[in-house]
Amino acid sequence: MAIKAPEGTRDLLPEEASFWSAFVERAHSIFGNYGYEPIDTPIIEQTELFVRGIGEATDVVSKEMFTAISGENLKRLLEGEKLRAKSRLSLRPEGTAGVVRAAVQHDLVPQGAPPAKLMYAGPMFRAERPQRGRQRQFNQVGVECLGAEDPTIDAEAIIMLMRFFDAVGIKPESIRLLLNSMGCEACRPAYRELVHSYLEEHQDELCETCRIRMEMNPLRAFDCKVETCAALMENAPKITDHLCEGCAKHYGHVKELLDMAGIAYSEDPSLVRGLDYYTRTVFEVQAVSSDSAQNAIGGGGRYDKLAEEVGGRPTPGFGFAIGYDRCVLTLQDQGFAFPAQNHCDVFCASMDDETHLQAFHLAQMIRDNGCSAEIDHQSRSLKSQFKLADKLGARLVVIIGPEEFAQGLVKVRNMDSHEEQLVAIQEALVYIMEQL
Numbered sequence: 088m089a090i091k092a093p094e095g096t097r098d099l100l101p102e103e104a105s106f107w108s109a110f111v112e113r114a115h116s117i118f119g120n121y122g123y124e125p126i127d128t129p130i131i132e133q134t135e136l137f138v139r140g141i142g143e144a145t146d147v148v149s150k151e152m153f154t155a156i157s158g159e160n161l162k163r164l165l166e167g168e169k170l171r172a173k174s175r176l177s178l179r180p181e182g183t184a185g186v187v188r189a190a191v192q193h194d195l196v197p198q199g200a201p202p203a204k205l206m207y208a209g210p211m212f213r214a215e216r217p218q219r220g221r222q223r224q225f226n227q228v229g230v231e232c233l234g235a236e237d238p239t240i241d242a243e244a245i246i247m248l249m250r251f252f253d254a255v256g257i258k259p260e261s262i263r264l265l266l267n268s269m270g271c272e273a274c275r276p277a278y279r280e281l282v283h284s285y286l287e288e289h290q291d292e293l294c295e296t297c298r299i300r301m302e303m304n305p306l307r308a309f310d311c312k313v314e315t316c317a318a319l320m321e322n323a324p325k326i327t328d329h330l331c332e333g334c335a336k337h338y339g340h341v342k343e344l345l346d347m348a349g350i351a352y353s354e355d356p357s358l359v360r361g362l363d364y365y366t367r368t369v370f371e372v373q374a375v376s377s378d379s380a381q382n383a384i385g386g387g388g389r390y391d392k393l394a395e396e397v398g399g400r401p402t403p404g405f406g407f408a409i410g411y412d413r414c415v416l417t418l419q420d421q422g423f424a425f426p427a428q429n430h431c432d433v434f435c436a437s438m439d440d441e442t443h444l445q446a447f448h449l450a451q452m453i454r455d456n457g458c459s460a461e462i463d464h465q466s467r468s469l470k471s472q473f474k475l476a477d478k479l480g481a482r483l484v485v486i487i488g489p490e491e492f493a494q495g496l497v498k499v500r501n502m503d504s505h506e507e508q509l510v511a512i513q514e515a516l517v518y519i520m521e522q523l
């Protein structure tokens with residue numbers, strides 16, 4: 088049986104692979120205007136980074152990580168030996184922890200320096216149950232800004248993200264922006280306790296998972312999709328009613344800046360996000376066309392404690408990640424199709440072995456001059472070479488026939504106007520380049 092791609096992964100075929108490159112290019116160009124520079128961190132990191140950074144009790148770390156193991160270490164494990172922490176590696180489930188680790192390791196935010204604004208793009212891995220919009224390998228484009236806690240960073244990044252969605256063709260009316268504040272270490276513990284007590288009071292109405300969440304991570308109950316839990320959580324205490332003065336002021340400032348920029352958002356006090364590192368601002372952009380649990384096309388927030396969690400000095404941070412694959416689904420729901428990629432300026436057709444050699448040589452010279460050229464590689468008839476040239480969208484076809492060639496000539500056909508011109512072989516290249 089033919090081998091297929093693993094479940095929850097997908098191939099980006101040429102048209103989509105080109106679109107993915109263009110998507111990343113567009114991000115570089117737009118985010119570059121806001122000062123974001125590229126960074127590329129390993130796909131594999133020490134498991135400990137994600138345990139400490141994202142949080143042991145999160146679904147992502149407790150259930151969804153792919154742990155990578157070398158043959159040598161697997162043997163050790165099977166022989167009953169324990170692995171050293173350093174040898175425990177995982178495929179990255181997200182990009183933030185790795186970028187913050189790199190910033191700490193290379194001291195990218197020295198004291199007193201302006202914030203480091205970093206962007207990345209690439210595959211992330213989560214062992215989730217695959218379904219539409221939920222994969223085990225998916226692509227993200229993300230940004231992280233490290234070293235500033237000013238709300239202008241939060242608002243600037245959210246505005247930048249909305250501009251990006253607009254630029255790639257995701258219509259403002261097909262998405263909604265949800266905003267919340269998660270508080271900080273001063274106000275969240277007391278709020279967490281309030282939610283815990285609320286859940287305890289209603290524990291008979293909770294699903295089994297939420298009963299576990301109640302003890303481990305009560306705020307995660309806000310994310311429960313079970314109807315009875317969702318209904319119950321609507322009346323749960325709201326974090327925005329329990330923010331400390333500093334957090335309330337910060338949140339107010341972010342909203343004011345978004346209002347000033349004309350960015351529409353809805354406040355959603357139940358937006359808690361699935362990663363433990365968030366403090367203060369959190370947000371998510373959801374596709375309105377999809378009412379599934381996989382409708383978030385991007386999200387992020389502030390994480391002022393993460394650098395310390397991974398061993399660095401206090402460094403506030405803010406960032407987001409865009410789910411490329413879900414953006415594509417949203418675009419396709421709007422009627423989008425990947426642009427065709429066939430691109431050929433000149434097709435060099437030939438009729439026998441000798442002229443085939445000339446076609447090969449001429450095509451090479453055209454490419455060396457910066458244009459695209461193709462020849463036949465399958466001994467096709469002249470008629471089917473023309474069909475192929477048409478399919479490739481060639482603007483010119485050069486026909487190198489034995490009779491003309493014997494007289495030192497080639498024929499150049501303009502595929503739009505159908506005009507043909509006999510040209511001396513030595514002048515063919517110059518003539519072709521002038522026509523393009």
Ligand code: HAM
Binds near residue numbers: 220411
């Ligand atoms: P996240 O919300 O876990 O945040 O993921 C960001 C986006 O990645 C989601 O909104 C979604 O579009 C996409 N995504 C997540 N899981 C999957 C999946 N299994 N299949 C397809 N797409 C998926 C983060 O990853 C944070 N690191 C964002 C961040 C950056 N926060 C601060 N800085």
